[in-house]
Amino acid sequence: MTNTSKRAVVFAYHNVGVRCLKVLLAGGVDVALVVTHQDSASENIWFESVISVCQLEGIPYITPEHAKGDDLLEQVKAAKPDLMFSFYYRHMLPAELLDVAPAYNMHGSLLPQFRGRAPVNWAVLHGAHETGATLHEMTVKPDAGAIVAQTAVPILPDDTAHDVFGKVEVAAEITLWKVLPGLLAGTAPRLPNELAKGSYFGGRKPEDGRIDWSKPAQEVYNLHRAVAPPYPGAFTDVGGHRYIIERARLSRQNLPSLPPGLAVVDNGIFGVCGDGRALAISSLLADGAPISAGELSERLATNS
Template identity: 80%
Template sequence: MTDLDPAKRAVVFAYHNVGVRCLKVLLAGGVDVALVVTHEDSADENIWFESVISLCRAEGIPYITPADARAPELLRQVSDARPDLMFSFYYRHMLPADLLAVAPAYNMHGSLLPEFRGRAPVNWAVLHGASVTGASLHEMTVKPDAGAIVSQMEVPILPDDTAFEVFGKVTVAAEQALWRVLPSLLAGTAPRLHNDLSKGGYFGGRKPEDGRIDWSRPAQQVYNLHRAVAPPYPGAFTEVGGVRYVIQRARLPGQGNLVALSLPQGLAVLDGAIVGVCGDGRMLTIAALSADGAPVTAAQLQAHLEGARA
């Protein structure tokens, strides 16, 4: 890709691992990144991902961290950069119409559009038990994730994959999807595939409280919830006797895993191991459980369960 026109200028809105990897693709492709718009890390968030700011500092790329994507000052700064193209790689704010009008803009979304449009697409895909997902580069419009698709890359979701593991695959897929289409994108010959909005659907952001377990649900649904929010996300949790227990690691054994004993739904200790009994009589085997950030042993859980029932 060394023969790409180095005069092509871009403004890049980027954050997270996808932001870092896709920004590196643009640099490797000879794109002149005139400005990066990113976020300051929040002290209230578990920052387990790579830093776009660190990459900008290492590469000498100007960057800004505006609090409001609709601020007139941001529009002026982006316009002054005179971009030929704009890219959004996991930037967390919606870009308004006047900003999108500055130059053709492309967004990298973490699903196979039109599936799982909106927020937290990897987490939602795992929660819904999808067996495949990927990354989609698409034209940006005011309506989110609605523009024509220019490149996609597919990855599998294995039965025991957590959202964190799937996100790693999607990050590589995003890098590959951008690398593959970048020459034609800069040449103005990139494909434009229909993004059929009659399929799939929009999903909102997720909060830690959304990880609350309903043990009356079938075991596969409970397991999917665990996989979707397992660390480094906040985790699936349940409360017993005023204590919030968070599942750190769990597995769902095969279909023959039925509860022969009259165990109540929820956390239990069986043969010295922690399990989670679900509404269809199947159990999750829980390898690691915590409360208030500290590991909980089977003996500690058993003592608490007996005390809560007393």
């Protein structure tokens, strides 16, 4: 890429934030300011740090509590950006910020599908066979602006959301790298984002990982894949204990004679589902600690 004199303000967090920030720097963009988040002590931080990149590269950064308010607006204006970018920043940008300069967001799906929060997790939960990354113009309405570029990635049958997120990170980097010269030159495409043909989903909470064993095995497996660690995990409560599935596969063995729920068969742990099929569980946590098939069998016998 050729060097440019374009200045940018970047709102960024998480691995996609790190990768896309590095693409801008490699593309010769003058990143005048980064707006990011302080890591939360209550969150499992398994991803890379945007702050660390800023410190390494000598980029000014700030960590406001929200994206509203005159202080942030004045700091962004003072940076005099030609462009603004949002890469997995967790707050919606209000209209007054979007009015400062043309703004673009990197979203973790093939828009208009899976607009909104946690797009990778929702795609896996719904059994999608592909997803990707989309760079689009930012509007006040979330994920609704014109599409600039997108890159698809496959979702394989046993991929967890974490597996897919790794692919989406690379897709985001490729998407931005390919379109950045045109974006800086003002020649990037603007494709319609046909919202009526897409879908929108809200954020997910740990409680959304509760397993309904009456569901078919594929649905339960999709739930496990969607929230498997490092996400909070699919869980079930039995006899006052909380069991979280760490690793599992769809079993080739049907168990129609057993009631739905956790079971131990031939020293193996299974999650029996409403259609008689089962998940073969290779790693199960009980109240946060690993539990063996023998230990689980004793507990289940006590609870029966």
